[in-house]
Amino acid sequence: MxxxxxxxxxxxxxxxxxxxxxxxxxxxxxxxxxxxxxxxxxxxxxxxxxxxxxxxxxxxxxxxxxxxxxxxxxxxxxxxxxxxxxxxxxxxxxxxxxxxxxxxxxxxxxxxxxxxxxxxxxxxxxxxxxxxxxxxxxxxxxxxxxxxxxxxxxxxxxxxxxxxxxxxxxxxxxxxxxxxxxxxxxxxxxxxxxxxxxxxxxxxxxxxLVNQASSTLATGESPQRMGNAHPSIAPYETMTTADSPLAVAVGTDKQFAALVEALGVPELATDKKFLNNTTRVANRVELKEVLEARLVAKPASDWAELLTENGVPAGKVNSVVEALELADxxxxxxxxxxxxxxxxxxxxxxANPIRLSETPAQYRLLPPLLGEHAGATFTTPTEGRSSHD
Structure with missing residues (x-):
């Protein structure tokens, strides 16, 4: 380049x-x-x-x-x-x-x-x-x-x-x-x-702290620890499956309907306790219990695949090794x-997380040994190289 x-x-x-x-x-x-x-x-x-x-x-x-x-x-x-x-x-x-x-x-x-x-x-x-x-x-x-x-x-x-x-x-x-x-x-x-x-x-x-700080300024009250749950959205947390936790991040009514359809309990989408996000947040404990009663039937990876296919944001809780493999x-x-x-x-x-189409990140030098470049002075500008040179 x-x-x-x-x-x-x-x-x-x-x-x-x-x-x-x-x-x-x-x-x-x-x-x-x-x-x-x-x-x-x-x-x-x-x-x-x-x-x-x-x-x-x-x-x-x-x-x-x-x-x-x-x-x-x-x-x-x-x-x-x-x-x-x-x-x-x-x-x-x-x-x-x-x-x-x-x-x-x-x-x-x-x-x-x-x-x-x-x-x-x-x-x-x-x-x-x-x-x-x-x-x-x-x-x-x-x-x-x-x-x-x-x-x-x-x-x-x-x-x-x-x-x-x-x-x-x-x-x-x-x-x-x-x-x-x-x-x-x-x-x-x-x-x-x-x-x-x-x-x-x-x-x-x-x-x-974004929304957590904003809510504090608006209400004068400090938010509490909620584990993996979200203070303003439900269901938006990890849930128990047959083998390991599953993260479910439902942010819309449409996604909730798709979730309960995939779980075999479509009637929950019209239940007045879970009809919209506000009511789901108010009844989050009961909702989690109902959903987990279905989720424990299969491993997290099976649910993640099924829910993703149906447009529901979901995924198993990966290790760092698994996360790198997924990204790859x-x-x-x-x-x-x-x-x-x-x-x-x-x-x-x-890798650097920022992708530039014309001037991508470059990986030129190894992390240095201590004092490896003794006597170094600044270099003059040089032509760029590809990030995969």
């Missing part, structure tokens, strides 16, 4: 660690940005979060968000390390950092210090709770899920509050960082000036394999 990637020529100095920042810089790198990952001598924290490791011994947590980057080591406790970091930062179009407030200022790597010599710089700071009242609070995903209300609506009413199975708040924050950076770069095209981009985990979570069968090409220049190191990665 001869078309340049959309972020060709964009230079990113990535001082971030763990998940939100590295996720953001990887998304930029996938679309052609030249990302230099600046690490302390001990490396990104997630290099040490093992097991599991891949076949080459690299921690899978680290490798999941660090492809397409070059790694250098800068010891900010030394003058040489600070000088190297400043040289890279002042050449960059974008700086990403997630240090505690005050750390970057200590080394002259903060936005105000850098923009004096590089006014076009886009500077993205990622924090846990902002830089004012929550500046000293530790920004760990679990903590934010707890104090930000997500755990209060996750789990069943009779269970303890539960976190989501991945660091979802970090991922949301990383996505918000990408949007902010791209918006700032677009603005720079018109004004010639960079700007500061600030995102934090707490605000990202509150935004991500659907032609989504969920996995890419990146090969090093010597062919000795390879890494399987989940």
């Amino acid at each position: 001869d078309t340049k990637p959309p972020l060709d020529g964009v230079k990113v100095a990535d001082f971030s660690r763990v998940l939100a920042g590295p996720f953001a810089s990887m998304m930029l790198a996938d679309f052609g940005a030249d990302v230099i990952k600046i690490e302390r001598p001990s490396g990104d924290d997630t290099r040490h979060w093992v097991p599991p490791v891949d076949k080459h011994g690299m921690g899978t947590y680290f490798s999941s968000v660090n492809r397409n980057k070059r790694s250098i080591v800068c010891d900010l406790a030394t003058d040489d390390g600070v000088a190297t970091a400043r040289a890279i930062a002042t050449e960059a179009d974008v700086v990403i950092e997630n240090f505690r407030p005050g750390i970057m200022e200590k080394f002259g790597l903060d936005y105000d210090s850098l923009r004096a010599s590089r006014p076009e710089l886009v500077y993205c700071s990622i924090t846990g709770f902002g830089k004012t009242g929550g500046a000293l609070l530790p920004g760990y995903d679990l903590l934010v899920q707890a104090v930000g209300g997500l755990m209060s609506v996750t789990g069943s009413l009779d269970s303890e509050p539960s976190k989501v199975g991945v660091a979802l708040v970090d991922v949301l924050t990383g996505q918000n960082a990408v949007v902010g950076i791209l918006a700032a770069l677009r603005s720079r095209e018109a004004s010639g000036k960079g700007q500061r981009v600030e995102v934090n985990l707490m605000s990202s979570l509150l935004s991500g 069968r659907l032609g989504l090409e969920p996995v890419v394999e990146i090969e090093g220049p010597d062919g000795e190191r390879t890494s399987q990665q989940v």
